[in-house]
Amino acid sequence: MSHVRVRFAPSPTGTLHVGGARTALFNWLYARNQQGIFILRIEDTDQERSTVESHAQILRSLRWLGLDWDEGPEMGGAFGPYVQSERRAIYAQYAQRLLDEGLGYHCYCAPDELAQRRAEAMAQGRPPGYDRRCRTLTDEQRRRFEAEGRAPVLRARMPDEGVTKWTDLVHGETEFQNTVLDDWVALKSDGFPTYNFGAVVDDGLMEISHVLRGDDHISNTPRQIVLFKAFGFRAPKFGHLPMILGPDRQRLSKRHGAASAEEFRDAGFLPQALVNYLALLGWSPGDNREVFTTEQLIKAFSLKRLNNTAAVFDLEKAKHINAEHMKLLPTSAKVELAWPILLARGLAHEGDEAARIRLGRVIEIMGNRFSNLGDIPTHLACYFTEDYSVDPQGASVLDEAARERVHMLAAAYQKLPVFTAKIAEGVLRELATNLQVDAGDLIHPARYALSGRTVGPSLFAAMEVLGQKTVVARLRRPKVS
RNA sequence: GUCCCCAUCGUCUAGCCAGGCCUAGGACACCACCCUUUCAAGGUGGGUACACGGGUUCGAAUCCCGUUGGGGACACCA
Numbered sequence: 001m002s003h004v005r006v007r008f009a010p011s012p013t014g015t016l017h018v019g020g021a022r023t024a025l026f027n028w029l030y031a032r033n034q035q036g037i038f039i040l041r042i043e044d045t046d047q048e049r050s051t052v053e054s055h056a057q058i059l060r061s062l063r064w065l066g067l068d069w070d071e072g073p074e075m076g077g078a079f080g081p082y083v084q085s086e087r088r089a090i091y092a093q094y095a096q097r098l099l100d101e102g103l104g105y106h107c108y109c110a111p112d113e114l115a116q117r118r119a120e121a122m123a124q125g126r127p128p129g130y131d132r133r134c135r136t137l138t139d140e141q142r143r144r145f146e147a148e149g150r151a152p153v154l155r156a157r158m159p160d161e162g163v164t165k166w167t168d169l170v171h172g173e174t175e176f177q178n179t180v181l182d183d184w185v186a187l188k189s190d191g192f193p194t195y196n197f198g199a200v201v202d203d204g205l206m207e208i209s210h211v212l213r214g215d216d217h218i219s220n221t222p223r224q225i226v227l228f229k230a231f232g233f234r235a236p237k238f239g240h241l242p243m244i245l246g247p248d249r250q251r252l253s254k255r256h257g258a259a260s261a262e263e264f265r266d267a268g269f270l271p272q273a274l275v276n277y278l279a280l281l282g283w284s285p286g287d288n289r290e291v292f293t294t295e296q297l298i299k300a301f302s303l304k305r306l307n308n309t310a311a312v313f314d315l316e317k318a319k320h321i322n323a324e325h326m327k328l329l330p331t332s333a334k335v336e337l338a339w340p341i342l343l344a345r346g347l348a349h350e351g352d353e354a355a356r357i358r359l360g361r362v363i364e365i366m367g368n369r370f371s372n373l374g375d376i377p378t379h380l381a382c383y384f385t386e387d388y389s390v391d392p393q394g395a396s397v398l399d400e401a402a403r404e405r406v407h408m409l410a411a412a413y414q415k416l417p418v419f420t421a422k423i424a425e426g427v428l429r430e431l432a433t434n435l436q437v438d439a440g441d442l443i444h445p446a447r448y449a450l451s452g453r454t455v456g457p458s459l460f461a462a463m464e465v466l467g468q469k470t471v472v473a474r475l476r477r478p479k480v481s
Numbered sequence: 482g483u484c485c486c487c488a489u490c491g492u493c494u495a496g497c498c499a500g501g502c503c504u505a506g507g508a509c510a511c512c513a514c515c516c517u518u519u520c521a522a523g524g525u526g527g528g529u530a531c532a533c534g535g536g537u538u539c540g541a542a543u544c545c546c547g548u549u550g551g552g553g554a555c556a557c558c559a
Contacts, residue, residue: 188557195559219554288507317509368522443518455520
């Protein structure tokens with residue numbers, strides 16, 4: 001029985017970001033690899049920014065990626081509740097302990113006062129942290145602040161000397177001088193815990209064994225360790241994962257294009273492909289494998305193979321991994337995925353069996369030409385409707401002379417009593433010979449006339465699917481736009 | 482400004498911990514060729530990297546120090 005208990009603890013203030021998805025994935029992979037427990041905890045202590053929509057969206061994104069949790073929202077568990085706003089009584093209890101044991105104190109400094117003092121400190125080259133002014137308040141001063149109507153925050157008292165260290169799972173020995181740890185806010189004036197406080201209480205109570213999170217949390221870690229010790233919790237092991245950056249080496253964000261799991265889904269990515277690509281950002285199997293099913297990832301995953309260098313998100317590589325996963329899919333699976341897309345685009349209707357069978361044939365002859373589900377409507381529309389789009393870039397293949405040849409082909413096809421791929425090919429080649437042109441001079445224009453594309457399946461297979469009538473009609477009057 | 486993290490092809494990375502097997506391997510992208518009725522796929526080949534400077538050592542991509550560069554944190558945000 002494994003003692004691994006890991007968690008993903010997003011705050012519901014936006015979509016599930018690529019960085020968050022990667023963090024969730026690594027925790028999940030570790031839990032599954034170790035037969036441990038993966039916990040989802042929602043950190044909604046910021047009343048201003050947390051939304052129920054975001055909460056729902058994050059859950060949806062995790063499910064889409066296939067990252068299922070063993071304890072958490074909509075699931076429950078022995079360590080709940082798993083939503084921080086429902087745990088306020090617990091935080092109040094631990095806040096009281098801080099007060100009782102002299103590990104915390106009320107602070108009445110107003111935000112604007114703090115901001116000003118911080119700016120001054122930075123200007124003078126001093127550490128910008130809290131100046132500990134309220135550490136030594138007299139009862140008299142306290143009463144005066146209360147009378148002014150100031151609502152206090154609770155600050156956690158950090159040690160004045162010594163060092164706090166831990167062995168980071170990815171960085172190794174890491175230490176901070178305690179003097180750089182300022183007395184941070186544990187409980188806000190609205191009574192909600194801050195991130196650092198809520199995380200310590202919850203990780204302690206939920207018996208979290210390993211915390212895998214982004215590098216941007218390194219400086220929070222010593223502050224949290226001090227509290228873990230103060231409360232007598234066994235501190236989890238910490239691992240700080242390298243950041244994911246945009247092509248400009250800045251933190252990845254919406255400016256860089258798709259940055260949330262949902263956007264990748266909408267762009268036609270397969271969830272298992274995104275998972276695969278994300279796993280390769282900050283982790284490697286050590287051999288030269290790159291294409292993994294999620295099951296294979298679980299088997300291969302190891303904390304030892306985490307790396308510590310920030311990684312630039314490469315959309316091209318992500319697309320490539322997606323294409324590899326598309327190749328792995330049997331036709332039947334592609335049909336399952338493509339069918340709803342066709343329905344959504346109005347290219348077919350629920351219960352239209354003929355269309356569904358046709359879809360299977362088209363996908364079959366398309367072979368590996370799909371690298372993305374998003375390609376489906378543009379590439380397949382011409383098999384289901386006359387209202388398909390034409391690629392203007394390819395129009396040059398259908399010039400005046402080509403148009404004439406295509407018309408002759410239409411005439412030849414019209415007379416055919418039976419129309420199959422083989423027969424269509426024979427007729428076309430014979431015509432090419434008679435016209436003394438290369439078969440390609442007939443094939444390329446014909447493809448464009450039939451599909452509006454220069455890219456597509458074998459022409460004759462496509463003709464067979466389209467059927468004689470449609471082929472003849474389109475060859476006679478090719479769409480121009 | 483203070484503290485922290487990082488540094489191998491354009492990008493993701495292997496190699497680093499236990500120095501020699503590295504004239505540095507793989508992948509994406511790019512280029513060329515092959516296959517082919519097109520594109521894609523596939524095949525073959527190609528160019529491109531150990532940031533810099535010192536040390537330690539018989540020997541350093543690998544260990545140490547410094548420099549430079551990049552990133553992060555410094556909120557009653559998480």
